[in-house]
Amino acid sequence: MKKTKYLFAIITFLMSFGCALFIANSMFGNILFGKRPENILNKIQEGDMIFQTSQSKQCEAVRIATNSKFSHCGIVFIEKGKKYVFEAVQPVKYTPLEEWITHGKENRFVVTRLKNASALLNEQTLQKMRAYGKTLNNKDYDLYFEWSDDKQYCSELIWKIYKNGAGIELCPLKKMKDFNLKDLRVQAILAERYGTKIPLDENVVAPSDLESSKIVTTILDTY
Template sequence: MRWLVLWGVWLWGLSAVAAPREELAAKLQTGDVVLHTSRSRQSQAIRAATHSALSHVGLVEVTAQGVFVVEAVQPVQRVPFAKWKARGVKGHILVLRPQGLDAEQRQRALTAAKSHLGKPYDWRFGWGDEAMYCSELVRKAYAQGAGVEYGAMETLGSLDVAGLKQQMRERYGVQVPLEQELITPASLARDARLSVVHSDFPSERQPGS
């Protein structure tokens, strides 16, 4: 009898943990923009340069087989949403949804993002299509698929890179291209045309903002 009680408690615990995850996945729509704090080697530098906890971003795809995220890592890939979320620090996530776009436009953006699957990650944050970094993939997907450019382009020199000299030399060599333009996860997150669906980040935008 005792083992039945323990079994029941264990199952209840599993359902309590799983329920919030399932509820979040059920809220997602194709084309949603998802951001988290990456555990990658360069995450700390991105956060320092942008003064934001957000260092990685991808696009959601909802299918009959489950929920996935298309992301630019090494290489550009499509992964299950649960796996993508678990890779973020503490599992925290920010979910943003484009306003004023219909399902067909969001699907076209997702299709544009998937056209880059298999491409290498762009460690130098260039703007060519031969390689992709995460926020570049999202901005280009919506620009190409829906004609909307989210986030503001910034120059490398406009970011707070003063304390990142070693990282900059490793990436670019002696001549750091401070005039090079790029798009950051934080810049995408600030775009008011993307409404907040869910947020675990107290320092970032919250639902209704």
């Protein structure tokens, strides 16, 4: 009899624990996506920009230097009816949208769109943006944040696609010296990359610059 009560108690505990996990997961999923993930992802259009918080040592330095929670971004393109994030990692590549979201901290992301996208981003313009993007596909990731087409980093990739594909400057470029370089974690990355020859006058654009652009509006924010 005691064994039966003991076994019943264990089963009850496991069932309660399992229900708690299910509820927690459901609540987390609802916070991000609503009742179904595709409901929120359907709002994302081609040409939208998407931002997330990555967790590498370099990404932490980017967040600190730019005083922002964002450390990575990409642009949404549609290929054969499926949404991809075109991003500068190693190498520049197309990543399925749902997969890209899982790479960010807690799956959080923000999506922005050109304020007058319906007028400016017609099919002809989007085609030019896609075509220019393909010239950068498979390029190496730019660890040194140089303003050249030989290699690319994430926000540079988006800025150039809009500039060269649509003739739109999303935001003014900055110089490396304009960012917060005094933090020891940032200085450690700079020393690792450049030694004592930091290119302070190099043109730079950060994910936060694109996200806060005056000509875009926020479509989704799951933070």
